[in-house]
Amino acid sequence: MSKIIRGKVYVVRDNIDTDQIIPAQYLSLLPNVPEEYEKLGSHAMAGLPDSSYPERFIKPGAMDAEYPIIIGGRNFGCGSSREHAPVALGAANCEAVVAEGFARIFFRNCVATGEIYPIESTQRLCEIFKTGDEAELDLDKNEMVAVETGQRYALKPLGDARAVIDAGGLFAYAKKTGMIAAG
Amino acid sequence: MGMTLTEKILARASGKARVYAGENVWVRVDILMTYDVCGPGTIGVFKREFGKSAKVWDPKKIVITPDHYIFTTDALCNRNVDTLREFAREQGLPYFYDIIDDPRGHWKYDASRGPLVRQHGSHYVGVCHTALPLKGHTRPGEVLLGTDSHTCTAGAFGEFATGIGNTDAGFVMGTGKILLKVPETMLFWFEGALQPGVMGKDVILHVIGEIGFDGATYRAMEFRGPGASAMNMDDRMTIANMAIEAGGKNGIFEADQKTFDYVNERVAANGTKKEYEAVTPDADASYVYNKKFDLSKLEPTVACHPDPGQRKLARELGHVALDRAYIGSCTGGKTSDFIAFARVVKGRQVKIDTFGVPATTQVVQDLRAVKLGDKSVWQILVDAGVRMTENAGCAACLGGPEDTFGRVNTPMKCISATNRNFPGRMGNRESQVLLASPATVAASALTGKVTDPREFWS
Numbered sequence: 001m002s003k004i005i006r007g008k009v010y011v012v013r014d015n016i017d018t019d020q021i022i023p024a025q026y027l028s029l030l031p032n033v034p035e036e037y038e039k040l041g042s043h044a045m046a047g048l049p050d051s052s053y054p055e056r057f058i059k060p061g062a063m064d065a066e067y068p069i070i071i072g073g074r075n076f077g078c079g080s081s082r083e084h085a086p087v088a089l090g091a092a093n094c095e096a097v098v099a100e101g102f103a104r105i106f107f108r109n110c111v112a113t114g115e116i117y118p119i120e121s122t123q124r125l126c127e128i129f130k131t132g133d134e135a136e137l138d139l140d141k142n143e144m145v146a147v148e149t150g151q152r153y154a155l156k157p158l159g160d161a162r163a164v165i166d167a168g169g170l171f172a173y174a175k176k177t178g179m180i181a182a183g
Numbered sequence: 184m185g186m187t188l189t190e191k192i193l194a195r196a197s198g199k200a201r202v203y204a205g206e207n208v209w210v211r212v213d214i215l216m217t218y219d220v221c222g223p224g225t226i227g228v229f230k231r232e233f234g235k236s237a238k239v240w241d242p243k244k245i246v247i248t249p250d251h252y253i254f255t256t257d258a259l260c261n262r263n264v265d266t267l268r269e270f271a272r273e274q275g276l277p278y279f280y281d282i283i284d285d286p287r288g289h290w291k292y293d294a295s296r297g298p299l300v301r302q303h304g305s306h307y308v309g310v311c312h313t314a315l316p317l318k319g320h321t322r323p324g325e326v327l328l329g330t331d332s333h334t335c336t337a338g339a340f341g342e343f344a345t346g347i348g349n350t351d352a353g354f355v356m357g358t359g360k361i362l363l364k365v366p367e368t369m370l371f372w373f374e375g376a377l378q379p380g381v382m383g384k385d386v387i388l389h390v391i392g393e394i395g396f397d398g399a400t401y402r403a404m405e406f407r408g409p410g411a412s413a414m415n416m417d418d419r420m421t422i423a424n425m426a427i428e429a430g431g432k433n434g435i436f437e438a439d440q441k442t443f444d445y446v447n448e449r450v451a452a453n454g455t456k457k458e459y460e461a462v463t464p465d466a467d468a469s470y471v472y473n474k475k476f477d478l479s480k481l482e483p484t485v486a487c488h489p490d491p492g493q494r495k496l497a498r499e500l501g502h503v504a505l506d507r508a509y510i511g512s513c514t515g516g517k518t519s520d521f522i523a524f525a526r527v528v529k530g531r532q533v534k535i536d537t538f539g540v541p542a543t544t545q546v547v548q549d550l551r552a553v554k555l556g557d558k559s560v561w562q563i564l565v566d567a568g569v570r571m572t573e574n575a576g577c578a579a580c581l582g583g584p585e586d587t588f589g590r591v592n593t594p595m596k597c598i599s600a601t602n603r604n605f606p607g608r609m610g611n612r613e614s615q616v617l618l619a620s621p622a623t624v625a626a627s628a629l630t631g632k633v634t635d636p637r638e639f640w641s
């Protein structure tokens with residue numbers, strides 16, 4: 001299955017922890033209740049300090065982000081184990097996070113929920129891209145292209161995690177591959 | 184070649200003679216812990232995937248501790264506790280530490296009574312990671328998973344413990360198994376004794392500063408050596424708790440007689456499972472990192488805004504003025520933490536707003552019972568001007584709903600005995616949190632500036 005994600009990027013830096021991705025006061029919303037799932041999306045990245053991120057990921061009043069791709073630095077998704085983090089990003093219509101490195105639980109939650117492709121870059125892309133730049137992400141070629149300059153940046157392959165996310169998460173994958181009975 | 188503590192536990196739990204770092208193995212789970220924030224979502228996944236009338240794999244292996252967003256009028260938070268109660272009743276879960284005593288009742292927090300007086304029932308315990316050992320659910324050699332990143336705390340008892348998300352937890356609830364990657368192990372060898380006024384918290388803040396906020400990502404942190412053996416269980420918990428702040432998958436101490444005594448006493452008192460088999464590391468195990476730390480050289484340490492790796496010495500930060508001090512949480516709200524705090528503030532007055540939140544209801548009782556001189560620890564703190572609540576729990580450690588006790592609601596600077604200080608962690612997203620030991624938090628509360636506790640240590 002080929003997979004290309006194209007659109008504007010939202011750029012953040014190191015140590016974006018799950019409190020910044022979805023602040024703790026919104027954790028009472030349940031990801032498995034559809035209306036609450038949508039609301040989680042509307043608060044995605046709401047914990048980023050305004051002083052460092054005056055351009056907001058979700059515009060005031062909007063339910064979704066206009067950025068299908070987030071570009072981050074080191075240790076993206078560190079902090080708490082809340083699955084609400086990848087879920088909020090997915091619910092905001094974001095499809096991939098490209099970062100220099102991911103915290104373990106966040107990476108695992110991306111795969112288990114199938115909400116987001118967590119892709120490691122080979123370069124510090126958060127210094128190269130600016131919020132609003134257009135990019136094209138090709139998961140088969142493992143590269144990202146900056147649309148304006150045509151410059152290509154290599155990404156690390158997702159490996160076994162790719163098929164799980166493509167299927168829609170851990171349970172969907174386990175059913176599809178016969179690991180657990182399809183119910 | 185031999186195995187590390189983590190490899191040995193994962194080998195046994197996966198039914199293999201040995202496992203290698205990097206290998207993915209299916210592991211049998213001994214305990215699954217969840218609570219009010221991630222429990223309802225986990226239950227949602229479990230029911231969606233296994234069916235509405237599905238039963239959990241083993242009711243005795245599931246521990247549910249409402250603790251995060253309890254003492255709040257937020258209706259969704261109150262509902263989430265009710266969801267846990269309904270599930271515990273329907274599944275016949277013996278280890279649900281409910282906030283109210285009526286298994287068919289509804290939880291509602293009464294704000295008009297104020298945040299300080301007890302509002303919970305008789306089964307309530309408080310913060311999950313402190314509640315697990317207290318109630319006899321931690322045992323050497325076992326595998327414990329929880330829907331919380333600080334689940335690694337239980338590594339203090341010589342077991343493999345790590346945090347997982349709702350989807351993974353839903354899977355475990357139905358099957359009792361999880362697919363785990365065996366982590367590489369880093370060895371932290373502790374020698375020497377801590378100086379007076381220096382605590383377990385200083386050790387782990389020092390270690391995180393040494394390897395960086397992502398220095399242990401995907402890895403096991405194994406803490407050993409004579410300095411580790413000399414530590415009490417509380418200090419071991421404080422240290423294992425913060426393995427995640429360096430990105431670690433788990434933190435682990437070798438179980439010894441202190442561990443066995445602690446565990447045996449609590450499993451007996453609570454009638455939980457008595458049998459366990461501890462593991463010992465092999466002399467020829469392989470480590471990706473191996474470093475000695477002389478604990479006698481450590482000084483009171485602070486992690487500055489905005490991440491737990493921003494290490495400084497307390498004595499270098501005397502110019503930093505503070506607005507608030509906070510003692511509490513799974514890492515800094517234990518009985519020994521409050522005793523250290525009391526030794527510093529005894530007979531003195533705090534200069535800035537200071538909040539005290541015991542981790543568990545047992546800590547509340549202990550603080551009333553333990554005396555320093557003629558006064559209880561509780562009284563010493565209250566007399567010093569600390570706002571002490573009887574409602575044990577997570578409170579402002581992770582901000583939470585706006586009406587949470589101690590929440591940082593404006594862009595202020597707070598020194599805190601908690602474990603995490605990314606932007607906005609305790610509430611307002613422009614606020615700053617400095618992490619320190621309970622002793623350093625106490626000394627800083629007295630002066631209103633970051634202060635080395637040895638200036639006041641008695």
Ligand code: SF4
Pocket residue numbers: 251310311312331333511512513514576577580581601602
């Ligand atoms: S006390 Fe703080 S760190 Fe510990 S479980 Fe509660 S919120 Fe998490």
